[in-house]
Amino acid sequence: xIVMEKTPTSPVSRERSREIKRLSVISAARExxxxxxxxxxxxxxxxPATLTALVRDLVAEGYLIERGPGSGTNTTGRxxxxxxFNPRAELVAAVSLxxxxxxxxxxxxxxxxxxxxxxxxxxxxxxxxxxxxxxxVDDARPSLRGVAIAVPGVSVDGAVRLAPxxxxxxxxxxxxxxxxxxxxxxxxxxxxxxxxxxxxxAGAGKDVDDLLLLHVAxxxxxxxxxxxxxxxxxxxxxxxxxxxxLDGFTDRAYSGVGPFEAMxxxxxxxxxxxALHPGRRPESPVSELVRLAESSVAxxxxxxxxxxAWARLIIxxxxxxxxxxxLLSGAAAQLDDAALARMQxxxxxxxxxxxxxxxxxxxxxxxxxxxxxxxxxxxVRLPSIP
Amino acid sequence: xIVMEKTPTSPVSRERSREIKRLSVISAARExxxxxxxxxxxxxxxxPATLTALVRDLVAEGYLIERGPGSGTNTTGRxxxxxxFNPRAELVAAVSLxxxxxxxxxxxxxxxxxxxxxxxxxxxxxxxxxxxxxxxVDDARPSLRGVAIAVPGVSVDGAVRLAPxxxxxxxxxxxxxxxxxxxxxxxxxxxxxxxxxxxxxAGAGKDVDDLLLLHVAxxxxxxxxxxxxxxxxxxxxxxxxxxxxLDGFTDRAYSGVGPFEAMxxxxxxxxxxxALHPGRRPESPVSELVRLAESSVAxxxxxxxxxxAWARLIIxxxxxxxxxxxLLSGAAAQLDDAALARMQxxxxxxxxxxxxxxxxxxxxxxxxxxxxxxxxxxxVRLPSIP
DNA sequence: ACCGTTTCTTCCTACTATGAAGAAAATGCT
DNA sequence: AGCATTTTCTTCATAGTAGGAAGAAACGGT
Numbered sequence: 001x002i003v004m005e006k007t008p009t010s011p012v013s014r015e016r017s018r019e020i021k022r023l024s025v026i027s028a029a030r031e032x033x034x035x036x037x038x039x040x041x042x043x044x045x046x047x048p049a050t051l052t053a054l055v056r057d058l059v060a061e062g063y064l065i066e067r068g069p070g071s072g073t074n075t076t077g078r079x080x081x082x083x084x085f086n087p088r089a090e091l092v093a094a095v096s097l098x099x100x101x102x103x104x105x106x107x108x109x110x111x112x113x114x115x116x117x118x119x120x121x122x123x124x125x126x127x128x129x130x131x132x133x134x135x136x137v138d139d140a141r142p143s144l145r146g147v148a149i150a151v152p153g154v155s156v157d158g159a160v161r162l163a164p165x166x167x168x169x170x171x172x173x174x175x176x177x178x179x180x181x182x183x184x185x186x187x188x189x190x191x192x193x194x195x196x197x198x199x200x201x202a203g204a205g206k207d208v209d210d211l212l213l214l215h216v217a218x219x220x221x222x223x224x225x226x227x228x229x230x231x232x233x234x235x236x237x238x239x240x241x242x243x244x245x246l247d248g249f250t251d252r253a254y255s256g257v258g259p260f261e262a263m264x265x266x267x268x269x270x271x272x273x274x275a276l277h278p279g280r281r282p283e284s285p286v287s288e289l290v291r292l293a294e295s296s297v298a299x300x301x302x303x304x305x306x307x308x309a310w311a312r313l314i315i316x317x318x319x320x321x322x323x324x325x326x327l328l329s330g331a332a333a334q335l336d337d338a339a340l341a342r343m344q345x346x347x348x349x350x351x352x353x354x355x356x357x358x359x360x361x362x363x364x365x366x367x368x369x370x371x372x373x374x375x376x377x378x379x380v381r382l383p384s385i386p
Numbered sequence: 387x388i389v390m391e392k393t394p395t396s397p398v399s400r401e402r403s404r405e406i407k408r409l410s411v412i413s414a415a416r417e418x419x420x421x422x423x424x425x426x427x428x429x430x431x432x433x434p435a436t437l438t439a440l441v442r443d444l445v446a447e448g449y450l451i452e453r454g455p456g457s458g459t460n461t462t463g464r465x466x467x468x469x470x471f472n473p474r475a476e477l478v479a480a481v482s483l484x485x486x487x488x489x490x491x492x493x494x495x496x497x498x499x500x501x502x503x504x505x506x507x508x509x510x511x512x513x514x515x516x517x518x519x520x521x522x523v524d525d526a527r528p529s530l531r532g533v534a535i536a537v538p539g540v541s542v543d544g545a546v547r548l549a550p551x552x553x554x555x556x557x558x559x560x561x562x563x564x565x566x567x568x569x570x571x572x573x574x575x576x577x578x579x580x581x582x583x584x585x586x587x588a589g590a591g592k593d594v595d596d597l598l599l600l601h602v603a604x605x606x607x608x609x610x611x612x613x614x615x616x617x618x619x620x621x622x623x624x625x626x627x628x629x630x631x632l633d634g635f636t637d638r639a640y641s642g643v644g645p646f647e648a649m650x651x652x653x654x655x656x657x658x659x660x661a662l663h664p665g666r667r668p669e670s671p672v673s674e675l676v677r678l679a680e681s682s683v684a685x686x687x688x689x690x691x692x693x694x695a696w697a698r699l700i701i702x703x704x705x706x707x708x709x710x711x712x713l714l715s716g717a718a719a720q721l722d723d724a725a726l727a728r729m730q731x732x733x734x735x736x737x738x739x740x741x742x743x744x745x746x747x748x749x750x751x752x753x754x755x756x757x758x759x760x761x762x763x764x765x766v767r768l769p770s771i772p
Numbered sequence: 773a774c775c776g777t778t779t780c781t782t783c784c785t786a787c788t789a790t791g792a793a794g795a796a797a798a799t800g801c802t
Numbered sequence: 803a804g805c806a807t808t809t810t811c812t813t814c815a816t817a818g819t820a821g822g823a824a825g826a827a828a829c830g831g832t
Binding site: 014017046047048049050069075076077078079 | 818819820821822823826827828829830831
């Protein structure tokens with residue numbers, strides 16, 4: 001009747017107290033960037049005596065850098081000795097798997113990329129990822145805090161499952177293998193989830209705890225951040241909004257492609273744009289459609305259809321999770337200001353709660369920032385208390 | 387650049403360590419019901435020496451009861467002295483506001499109701515709630531851990547907003563007022579959210595961390611539990627699935643009633659049932675429809691329409707949040723086994739991930755169990771560590 | 773040059789986390 | 803019946819520490 005998993009250690013052990021204090025200080029410093037010991041005392045609640053020793057250790061380890069007296073607001077009293085958080089003390093590897101390509105970037109916890117490499121995927125995936133990370137990290141390996149691997153399609157428990165448009169086949173859990181090889185936490189997730197996480201920590205969602213990122217590309221997917229946490233779903237399929245049954249009774253669904261995305265993805269839009277304006281298939285189909293709509297009644301009508309469809313998707317999501325803010329990414333971010341305003345109006349008319357629609361702002365950097373937030377969360381996670 | 391809210395206390399203070407130890411033991415005991423000190427050592431990680439003193443305190447306070455030697459599995463050695471968790475040490479008040487009625491129940495943390503009262507709402511709501519709670523708790527007031535207030539419609543930050551079908555008007559935050567009067571934590575939430583929480587802790591969702599409860603009554607609403615936590619939404623409007631735009635271009639929406647629920651709520655179904663089989667309006671319209679479908683082709687066709695619509699709603703929710711399990715409540719729970727199986731088939735055919743459809747099992751008790759879980763969570767919450 | 777103020781460091785001690793030792797309570801064996 | 807062994811629970815002892823107090827440092831103002 002009492003089932004034991006991992007035997008817990010004492011929640012008030014000395015080791016744990018030490019970790020909690022370190023985490024408090026590191027988190028406060030990472031967020032403030034530059035601050036004094038007095039600031040740390042206020043932010044963490046730790047007494048000055050405790051902080052003296054702790055800061056000494058963190059300076060020795062390279063997390064904090066003494067920066068000399070600061071321009072404090074006090075007119076009297078001993079000037080504060082300012083400390084600067086060293087983002088280079090925490091490196092993160094962000095790996096993107098987009099068969100046939102693999103991209104690897106090493107960044108510090110500020111998001112500054114210090115090394116990167118792109119190559120064709122060949123041979124064993126786990127070996128390739130480990131090799132790239134180790135080569136790029138070079139002699140900064142002790143500062144590597146974690147690895148985040150972005151994949152198209154749904155990941156479940158670290159196993160990569162079929163992504164419809166790229167033919168990635170299910171492999172043994174690569175996250176666990178890489179973690180075993182590199183000895184740091186490794187997180188594998190859908191690239192749209194990583195984008196959502198990235199916009200949350202460093203982009204258009206920095207000031208909210210809840211958002212939905214709508215990504216329109218070959219498929220249509222959404223990343224959800226709810227209460228500050230990415231929502232993956234019971235089977236890892238949260239955000240599969242391409243499968244929403246919004247257009248009544250269409251039976252165009254085929255394996256791996258949802259009915260909604262079959263009609264409203266960037267691919268589908270590109271086909272219509274070519275039909276409306278014969279010529280080469282546009283690289284940016286939504287930009288092209290917006291351009292055509294300026295002078296073509298048919299294009300304008302089609303743009304209205306697209307906006308209506310995407311609005312219904314957003315309203316559906318608003319009804320279910322009430323994210324408060326929706327970020328448009330990929331082809332959806334190509335809408336101009338007028339179209340974006342139209343979209344906002346359509347959503348506001350029917351959504352049951354205030355739902356703000358904006359463009360995502362990080363673009364290609366979103367996955368990287370998402371990877372950083374994932375890796376740092378995994379690196380310093382304390383076991384939870386019931 | 388450094389913004390201070392409430393000055394934090396030390397995360398490793400002696401007071402906090404004491405609270406953490408108490409919480410660990412109380413939580414483990416509440417879950418196990420009967421266990422020994424050795425069990426507590428294994429479950430919490432606290433050393434035996436620590437537990438001796440702590441258990442003595444909790445026995446003195448009435449949380450634990452000494453139960454004498456247990457029938458242990460050991461063949462030798464000192465027998466375990468079993469302890470029993472005392473649910474009466476933790477009382478919870480669950481208040482239901484359904485204008486013009488108010489219902490109040492006092493229950494222990496097992497869900498056993500020890501007192502209840504229903505009356506017409508008259509006079510000041512805060513005074514009425516406080517009066518009922520105090521009268522029912524009587525001299526067990528020291529054991530009152532919290533109050534949960536269930537309201538129809540969306541609650542936001544403790545303020546009750548308009549519930550479409552019952553005309554409840556926005557009031558000043560009643561949760562804060564009641565909390566101030568009673569001196570215990572008070573949570574106010576939508577009754578469907580409380581149902582979902584209740585099924586999660588004590589009903590059809592006990593074995594999962596994620597579920598969606600679909601409640602069909604005068605309106606249609608959903609309660610979401612994601613990663614063990616109720617999802618309320620940025621504006622408190624998560625689960626407003628009655629507003630889903632699933633039936634194309636209907637313009638039947640009017641103030642406060644969503645387009646989907648206008649067509650597929652229990653009210654709408656009752657109207658059609660009367661049209662199909664003239665007579666008195668049925669008390670249980672879905673049961674009646676299922677019965678009529680046995681012998682009427684028209685009724686059977688309409689039942690198929692209802693199942694199809696509800697399935698599209700469930701598929702929409704599965705696409706967005708991937709709950710893994712959907713519980714049917716209210717009128718939706720009136721479906722018979724055959725209809726439930728049809729519903730499951732429809733959902734399985736189109737949902738992007740495995741989505742199990744079941745009936746909720748707690749019925750009227752769901753809100754109570756939800757209230758218990760809310761109140762206990764609020765009563766023993768520790769401030770989080772960054 | 774001195775005083776007052778604020779920040780940071782050192783000192784000190786009451787408290788405590790927990791290992792070790794001891795006591796209690798059983799079963800099994802002879 | 804008595805003893806050995808085992809397991810559980812209690813008591814004891816101590817190394818470590820959380821944090822208050824005292825002291826030192828570093829300014830600005832007079």
